[in-house]
Amino acid sequence: MITRSRAGVLAATAALAVTGGLPTATPTAAAASCPSPRWSVSFYANTTLSGPPKASFCEAAPHQNYGYGDPAGVTLPKDNFSARWTLTRDFGSGGPFYLTAESQDGIRVYVDGVRRIDMWRNVTATQKTALNLSLPAGRHTIRVDFVAWTGAANLKFAYVPRTTSTVDKVRPLAPTGTSASYDRTINRTTLRWAANKEMDLAGYRVYGRPSSSAAWTRVSGTGLVASGTYAHLPPATGATYVYEVRAVDKAGNESAGSADLAVVPVDRTPPPAPTGLTGADAPGGVTLAWAATAGAAGYTVFRQADPVYGEAQPVVQVATVTSPALTDTTAPERTGYTYSVKAVDAAGNVSPQPARVAVTRGDHPPAPPTGLTAAQVYRGAELRWSGSVSDDVAEYRVYRDGEPFPGIHARVVDYTTRPYTFAFQDQGGVAPGTTHEYVVVAVDRGGNETRSAPLLFTSAGDRVPPAVVAGLTATPREDGVLLEWQPNQEPDLKRYDVYRAVWLGEGPVGGEDGVWSFRQIAWLGKTETSHLHASPADGETVLYAVVATDEWGNGRAPLTGQDFAWVTVTELGAPPEG
Template sequence: MIIRTRAGALATTAVLAVTGGLLTATPAAAASVCSSPKWRVQFYANTTLSGTPKATFCESALNQNYGLGDPPGVTLPKDNFSARWTLTRDFGSGGPFTFTAESQDGVRVYVDGVRKIDAWRNVTATQRRTLNLSLPAGSHTIRVDFAAWTGAANVKFTYAPRTASTVDKVRPLAPTGPSVSYDRTVNRATLLWLRNKEMDIAGYRVYRRPATSTAWSRVSGTGLVTSDTYANLPPATGETYLYEVRAVDKAGNESTGSADRSVVSVDRTRPASPTGLTGADARGGVTLRWTAVPDAARYTVFRQKRPVNGEIQPVVEAATVTSPTWTDTTAPERADYTYSVSAVDAAGNASVRSADLTVTRGDHPPAPPTGVTTADSRYGVHLQWSGSTSDDVAGYRLYRDGELAVDRIDRAVDDTTRPYTFAYEDRNARYGTTYEYVVAAVDRSGNETRAAAVTHTTPGDRVPPAVVTGLTATPREDGVLLEWEPNQEPDLKRYDVYKATWLGDGPIGSEDGAWAIGQIAWLNETDTSYLHKATPEGETVLYAVVATDDWGNSRAPHTGQEFAWVTVTELGTPTEG
């Protein structure tokens, strides 16, 4: 409370001027508009609050004791002056308030232009009025009019929310302007919001829920947050979490939630450890199975060989798989192994390993060779295959038509990439014959595993039949009769007959001519003679008979092979009588 006498000093923010014979205070420019919730006060040199104000100020509180003097910063008559205080502010959700006015002399209080307190009279002692009033939500304007007639002057007005839980049943408004930032490095969500307009706000509560749930959980503790910011560490699960802020007044009423704000937390939560690990040993390896972990993106399988001569063996990562099963095809046989499995989620978090499982690897037949192929070669049949993936294979056996053809093949033709590549040349294969081949892998214990059978048919031989012998040519009136000895080849198919005629003007064999060769007949394999019917013209020609076998091999003139020509001069043309 400020007390002034007639000799009181002027407020430092006022500028003095002479108006109508009275000293007045002209306020600074900002005094005409006061920021809420400050009061704007206007002073008048009369008790009717009329005319032009002598001064305008902004005051944080309405609590003045002028005594027998005038207000600070303005010179007014000793008696008969007045003042009007006005403020407009947002009361948020509103609710029950107590208005208290004290004055000497008159005072009136208005809310949104409606008079609520009226004590407008000249008194010799301070009078006091109290009013309980419920304000609707939103902004309201309060006006306090004061008049000093004679004697001492003072005025005081206060308004305050009623905060008893039995009186205040009005919930605050939900906080506005919420925002959230997230620091992935430290997994921290920081919320900010605007302070509520209510005068009776005690603090705030912060709530969080997973996006997949509708149930909110309070994360700000049992106490209230009294600032407009709060930091929280969401579960580091990689999930989306929603936050909201609720205001709480002094009566304990809680608002509805603010607008939701979301963050996606960094995932640092390990998946559950796999359970139910089982293993079964078989020829193909140790097959492991376990119960799938719901959020696992993959699994890491660990293997440790049992101590060898008392020496502990290292634990190795044997495989990374995406399904809850895996077959260990690389573990050597005749040994014990301990297995465990860890689940890994999409963020790379690995679970604690499962319980250990010990499996004894037995002695099994090796894995079969694969990719067996056959092809004709210069020497017979070329076989090739990919070796067994088992680590104890001693060699390979080759079976032909169910009979053992080769007992041991152990030299790879390509040993740069496992499984190695092996090959074998079957030089005992006969021409034109179909064979069934089987390749078998044999381990050091003699266990054998056969690959699928493949069949191969060799081509016929490439050797032409022998030269036809005993070939003769006899000229006759009706042509030339060819005769020869039968060919003894077992695969003889036919005889081909060729004729060569000299072309050119020069003598036979000269540089001015050449032989024209053409095939004139195809004969059965049982034939030993052939009559080439031709008009006797007395020319000299060549004949050849060539044997051809079932595979098309022959000593035809165009092959460059050795064969025999027979020369004959046809009979002359008969003379007409």
């Protein structure tokens, strides 16, 4: 036979196994404050649950067998004592629950103050009952009252959710406390959320979608996520991607979605390869066109010449353009090519497997020279133009008034960039105040030619030379001949031209059997009024002339039939023999 005190020790041992430690008694009238979902229990030395409790502490559940004794650590009468268990907790979305109770002696169960089970009677054997109850969402309080009148004492109460799909139609609450962090280095989103309050929770599902779409896709796979965290690799398109988390109960009911969580992934997705590439040869170059590619910020065009003697030629990047068309003006003629085009998006991703087309470049006239200009220079005009962009130009020909200049060699002025700039001076053939038409012709190695736009040029100035230089003198010296003259007062004076002449003939200097042979020896600025000509002191008689020349090239030069300033002088020293 088990004594009442022995049964009490066994009951205390069972309580330790359930609670994980010794109950802590509260000898005051106040009930113990216990963390949910633990129960607060108070014991009374009467059958009416009245007056200050003898003890209060926390237990895992109202599941005790006191036998013929009393709870461990509590001094109660042998018979006629009572106890009250109280629990307040969050039941999440609520739903159908199954309540079971058994006791010897009396037991009553209250839910939110409403009595749901009533077996308040003195019995000699354990009595049992069960109840199906549907609870609304939120927090609820359950109270279990127990009384032991005489004889053995025990009780057991439990509540569990009903989880069959035919009974439970209540959706769980949506997860809360959600957050998302994104790692750009590895393109990974880490989602976190707070634990759901549901008692019948089975797990979670994670859904995602591009922000441009309203359709959700389950990204967490077919199974359920057990914990409150999940990692996902979003599409690396650079477009905003949105997540939500949903709770799932054991009946298969799925909650509404959590608050949306948005991340902006890196863009590592290349655009599609261009399609519909076509190419055609034309006089101005190879014309290419293709269909516009969705998401492309630009296109890179490549060119590869056909193999030469079986050796593959390098691939050349022709250009990067923003529109789906290009004319390649740089491809040499008389060659076959394969062109390819790749699409490039704003993040620099390049499309795979580029579109390709083969084109053979024929022999065409070169592109014309452009930008022809003319400027006044001494005794003529200086022409300048930008060379043809074609790379097979052999020469340029300059025409004035429809007639070509023979033997022209255009001079490269700027050879750092294409098209090069060329220049040519038409000297001596342009009279002041006259108008002429100039044309520049580009000629390629095949003899094809193209002409620039014609240019009309009117020379400036007059045809009247400055006045004869006055006061010209020549003084022989050991170091040469010093020439001096008075300054010319012409407003458009540009310079002085100095000439020296020697007598060629059999007779005396200046006689009828000879002639003066002139040679220009100096060009002097308009402010000069003297010039020392370093000549040997050999006693030779020579002639010097100084001519004033204006801005338009007019001057009274020797052999022009005009008067000019001249002077003869005999140099120091002995005259040459013969």
